[in-house]
Amino acid sequence: MSAAAHRRLATESWESLLRTQVAVMRELHKExxxxxxxxxxxxxxxxxxxxxxxxxxxxxxxxxVLLTQPSISRMVDRLEARGLIHRKTAEGDRRGVLIGxxxxxxxxxxxxxxxxxxxxxxxxxxxxSDDEMRTLxxxxxxxxxxxxxx
Amino acid sequence: MSAAAHRRLATESWESLLRTQVAVMRELHKExxxxxxxxxxxxxxxxxxxxxxxxxxxxxxxxxVLLTQPSISRMVDRLEARGLIHRKTAEGDRRGVLIGxxxxxxxxxxxxxxxxxxxxxxxxxxxxSDDEMRTLxxxxxxxxxxxxxx
DNA sequence: GGGAGATATATGCGTTTGTATCTAATATAG
DNA sequence: CTATATTAGATACAAACGCATATATCTCCC
Numbered sequence: 001m002s003a004a005a006h007r008r009l010a011t012e013s014w015e016s017l018l019r020t021q022v023a024v025m026r027e028l029h030k031e032x033x034x035x036x037x038x039x040x041x042x043x044x045x046x047x048x049x050x051x052x053x054x055x056x057x058x059x060x061x062x063x064x065v066l067l068t069q070p071s072i073s074r075m076v077d078r079l080e081a082r083g084l085i086h087r088k089t090a091e092g093d094r095r096g097v098l099i100g101x102x103x104x105x106x107x108x109x110x111x112x113x114x115x116x117x118x119x120x121x122x123x124x125x126x127x128x129s130d131d132e133m134r135t136l137x138x139x140x141x142x143x144x145x146x147x148x149x150x
Numbered sequence: 151m152s153a154a155a156h157r158r159l160a161t162e163s164w165e166s167l168l169r170t171q172v173a174v175m176r177e178l179h180k181e182x183x184x185x186x187x188x189x190x191x192x193x194x195x196x197x198x199x200x201x202x203x204x205x206x207x208x209x210x211x212x213x214x215v216l217l218t219q220p221s222i223s224r225m226v227d228r229l230e231a232r233g234l235i236h237r238k239t240a241e242g243d244r245r246g247v248l249i250g251x252x253x254x255x256x257x258x259x260x261x262x263x264x265x266x267x268x269x270x271x272x273x274x275x276x277x278x279s280d281d282e283m284r285t286l287x288x289x290x291x292x293x294x295x296x297x298x299x300x
Numbered sequence: 301g302g303g304a305g306a307t308a309t310a311t312g313c314g315t316t317t318g319t320a321t322c323t324a325a326t327a328t329a330g
Numbered sequence: 331c332t333a334t335a336t337t338a339g340a341t342a343c344a345a346a347c348g349c350a351t352a353t354a355t356c357t358c359c360c
Binding site: 057058059069070072073074077090093094095096097 | 341
């Protein structure tokens with residue numbers, strides 16, 4: 001395989017992944033649930049449900065969400081003002097802030113998440129077989145692990 | 151396979167794709183070239199290089215970029231003000247606007263694109279074999295085609 | 301061919317974002 | 331132990347975004 005073809009394959013597979021994300025996101029955004037809770041806001045709440053302790057530091061959130069630190073800081077302000085999350089000072093490091101879901105926040109995440117999962121299911125199910133989904137999961141995990149270990 | 155496991159597989163593979171896009175994007179954004187030309191701006195210029203005629207309608211751009219119509223309209227304003235693209239009225243439809251690269255815009259896209267491709271190469275090459283890239287390309291194409299035909 | 305509705309893009313306006321910078325707290329070096 | 335550097339998060343401000351809506355053109359049906 002020539003160097004040029006190799007380069008083309010690498011960029012094409014990335015671009016295809018990127019465009020697929022755009023296409024699916026555009027489709028998911030049609031869901032009315034995303035009106036009351038934008039996809040970035042949802043992402044924050046979702047990440048909070050996934051962590052074992054129930055609390056995440058702001059900088060940990062920042063690693064998972066494609067937003068700058070100040071943007072997350074202010075988004076957390078808004079979510080707190082809406083009563084969906086609450087802050088507390090991190091023990092042992094008074095600079096740090098821990099974020100956790102309120103009951104109301106957990107309930108809203110669950111509700112929006114349900115609609116969200118339903119839509120994703122419908123999209124993925126038609127497009128790929130179970131084996132193909134497993135392969136996709138495996139390949140994307142590989143990329144992520146590789147990027148993380150830099 | 152149970153319905154619950156099936157559902158989990160569909161959402162997990164999608165979330166993995168999404169998180170991979172975030173992780174890779176975050177990495178690509180470290181590239182200094184993206185300071186002078188944001189990734190969305192780059193995306194516009196890139197799309198213009200890919201189309202055969204060299205001209206794209208605003209609404210065509212809108213299909214490929216994850217932005218609302220007004221945002222693209224204004225982004226095109228800015229790119230035009232910077233001399234990177236130019237507008238012309240579409241022939242046969244005086245509502246329509248065609249966008250094309252200027253020489254300067256084409257040159258900048260090429261320059262930024264070079265650095266961009268180099269980084270993508272380095273990321274993908276380490277993570278996946280050629281066969282795996284081909285598989286990823288195939289699977290993401292399938293998803294995109296499926297979503298497009300709704 | 302004239303008016304109702306559809307389509308393509310632009311603009312007003314409030315909200316959210318990113319860059320740069322600030323404050324407070326912790327870690328490190330001498 | 332103090333001074334300096336580093337890290338976590340917050341804030342000021344200009345730029346960019348999305349939603350609603352305006353404007354211009356086209357399409358279709360009578």
